[in-house]
Amino acid sequence: MDKHGIARKLIQLKEQLEEKKAERSEFQGEYKSLVSRLKTEFSIGEVGSIEARLKDLDTDLEALDESMADIIQEVEAILEDIEE
Numbered sequence: 001m002d003k004h005g006i007a008r009k010l011i012q013l014k015e016q017l018e019e020k021k022a023e024r025s026e027f028q029g030e031y032k033s034l035v036s037r038l039k040t041e042f043s044i045g046e047v048g049s050i051e052a053r054l055k056d057l058d059t060d061l062e063a064l065d066e067s068m069a070d071i072i073q074e075v076e077a078i079l080e081d082i083e084e
Helices: 003-042 047-083
Strands: none
Touching: none
16 A cells, blocks of 8 residues: 555544544433433433333332222222122
8 A cells, every 4th residue: 555545544544533523422412411301301310220210110100000900990899789
């Protein structure tokens, strides 16, 4: 490879590096925006606490599901009593 070929290759590498830096900056901005939204909308301080929050939500949903099942059974019992 001659000097011109090496120079072209270095210029290409420099352009690729600049593109990757711009892409990284874009992703960092998106990350910061996402973290800010999580803090604001879901009261999550760090992305690492998302899993804990999801577990809490799952627990809440399971409790609600059980509660709804109990209520449905009670309503069905009342309806059976009315029909008799």
